[in-house]
Structure formats: structure tokens, C-alpha cells
Amino acid sequence: QNKRLDRVTSTAELFSRYSHLKENAKEFRSKPPVTVDPKCLLYVQQREFAATTPADNSVSVFGSADATTCHLVVLRHTDSVFPAWCRSTIRFLVSSDSSFVFTIVEFGVLELHLVGGFDDDSKTSHKLSLNILAAFQKQKEDIHLETCCITDMNDVVVDGINRPVVYGIAVNVKTGEVFPASFPHRGPAEDLRSARTFMGGQMAEVYDSTKEQIKIGPCRWAPNRDIAFWLAQDDDTILQYLSTSPYAEPPHFVQHIKSTIQFLLDHPSADALFPGGQPQRFQRTEQGEWERVSQQ
Numbered sequence: 001q002n003k004r005l006d007r008v009t010s011t012a013e014l015f016s017r018y019s020h021l022k023e024n025a026k027e028f029r030s031k032p033p034v035t036v037d038p039k040c041l042l043y044v045q046q047r048e049f050a051a052t053t054p055a056d057n058s059v060s061v062f063g064s065a066d067a068t069t070c071h072l073v074v075l076r077h078t079d080s081v082f083p084a085w086c087r088s089t090i091r092f093l094v095s096s097d098s099s100f101v102f103t104i105v106e107f108g109v110l111e112l113h114l115v116g117g118f119d120d121d122s123k124t125s126h127k128l129s130l131n132i133l134a135a136f137q138k139q140k141e142d143i144h145l146e147t148c149c150i151t152d153m154n155d156v157v158v159d160g161i162n163r164p165v166v167y168g169i170a171v172n173v174k175t176g177e178v179f180p181a182s183f184p185h186r187g188p189a190e191d192l193r194s195a196r197t198f199m200g201g202q203m204a205e206v207y208d209s210t211k212e213q214i215k216i217g218p219c220r221w222a223p224n225r226d227i228a229f230w231l232a233q234d235d236d237t238i239l240q241y242l243s244t245s246p247y248a249e250p251p252h253f254v255q256h257i258k259s260t261i262q263f264l265l266d267h268p269s270a271d272a273l274f275p276g277g278q279p280q281r282f283q284r285t286e287q288g289e290w291e292r293v294s295q296q
Contacts, residue, residue: 005137011129011151021145025153028115029165031180036063036170038185039288042207042214045186045193046070050207054174058212058284063181065168066253068245069124071116071132071150072169075143076176112136113147113171113178118164119155120245126151147178163248188282188290189216191263192273196221198260214282214290223268227261 008014015022040060044050052059064072114132117125129150136143149166156165170181193206199221208215230238235254239246242257267273274280281293 005133005145007134007137008130011126011153014133014148015153021148022153024147025149028147028149028180029154033166033168033180033182034170036061036181036183038183038187041170041183041185043183043186044206045190046197047201047203048193048206049203050205050209052173052207052209056173056209056212059207060174061170061172063168063170063183065181065183065186066250067116067167068164068243068248069117069120069128071114071125071128073132074111074113074147074169074171074178076111076113076171110141110143111146111176112143113169114145115147115149115154115166115169115178116164117151117154118245118248119152119162120248121162122244124244161247167250188214188292189280191259192216192219192280194256194260195219195263195267195270198257198264208281211281212283213293216280216282217270218274218277218279219270221264221270225265225268228265230261231258 005014005018008017015025042050042052042059042062044062044064046064050062052062062074114129117129119125136145154164154166155162157163166180168181168183169178170183171178193216196204196217196219199219201219206214206216230242236246238254238257239249243249243253275295278295282290283293285291
């Protein structure tokens, strides 16, 4: 519907005032998640973004998962599918990092899809939802909000605990279809990319669409043996101190955190991971795997 969205003070007000967004969100969250074939996927981690066009021969689906308070954003140009994909924390959306979105919004009419957040106790999701909406409302470009399955409308109570209904989504870069999704494979370089985020890395572009290659880093972090402390802690302690939503995380959250910390302990300096200060690059093989490109 071609209604201009006015500023709102809460997500409840948003869905009360614009009933079509509420109905669309209900329909979206009712869809069963699709398990995405890794041979066509570019998985986007936290504080990463990627963009491409339908002409891409290496990627046909962008996707991301494990979003609790985080929000997933897809921008699609209505003429030539051009998704600008990010999975972002509150830092990205309330700091200067949010400028990344608007470097892509330079042309024509765009469709905007927002998914993520839930009714968490700290209201982190609510604040993030309002910040995202306000950021897009400031833009001069013609942006149509097509999907808005956020916070209130992405919330379900299970055993007395609020959780997101949809944790992950994907976008088909050929057709522009956005749908709930799950991902059995999240590479390449999953631990490296998670380590970058864990150590405070900012929003980064991870795909070179001109070469059809994933590009990671170079990254930098300082040695920190103190983080070994967390490897000896129980699950509840890690959830309470290292999660924005300790009661809503997916089952593999703690193992993922420990794997990331072990990677950082095994690589106290990132320099050796990036010979000559060059990024790690990966290209799709004929078998559909991401293979590391040797440095020349």
C-alpha cells in the first residue's frame, strides 16, 4: 500500500496504525523455514553486509540466522534485484555504521524488508526497530516497506518465555523473494568472521560481486588471554554475560561462543591470517563449495 509512514513512538503504535503491515507480518511468520542449499548460498554473519545483482553466477541466495534482538534488512531495487543485506546489532544501527545502508540507496524505487527482534525484557528490540524505521524515514529516496515482521509481530511466548518466531531469513537474488530460512552451513571462514565481530569489528562488506568472491578482512585484534576464562564457565553464565537475550538464544549459541573464543586463543594476532596484509578471498568451485583463493 502506498501510504507514507508517519513517525511512531512504539512498534505497537506502528502495527495499530498500519494494519496492512500487521497482516503481512502474520503471513510472513506463518511460513515454515526453508533449509537453504549451501551450494547457492552466501551466508552473512553479524555486522556484515553484501550486495549483488541477478546476473551473479555464484550466488543466488543471501541469508542469515540466529537473530534475536538483531534485525535483518533487505533492500531490493524493483527493476534489477539489488539486495543490500545486513545483520546488525544495535551498534550498527545507532552509530555511524548505519551509513552503509544509504550508500546503496542511490537509485529508483526500493523495496525494504525488515525482520527480527522480539518482546525482550530490556526492550533492546523495540529501540532498534524504532531506530531503523527513523533512519529510513529520513531518506529522500522512494522506499517501500514491504515486510515488517519485527519485535511485537515476531514474538511468541514458549513456556512463559518470549522468543522470536523467525530467527533467520533468506532472499533469492534472482526473484527478490524473501522467506524464513535455516542454514546447515554458515561458511566459509565462520570462526574467523565470528572472531572479528566478537573483538568489536564494525560493519564490513564481505562480497565482491564484480569478482564473485567472498572477501574477509584483513582484521586486527590484540592478544587477550583473559578470554580463556569463558571456556570454563557453564552455559548459564555465558548466556547471562555474553548475550543480549539469554533466554531466547538458539541451542548452539554457547558452543558457537566457545568455538570463537578458542579460535582467538589459537590466533592471538590476526596478522598471520592475512599474509601481506591482504584479505582472505573465496570463490565458488564447480562443485558449489567456497574455496580459498591463493595469494599471488
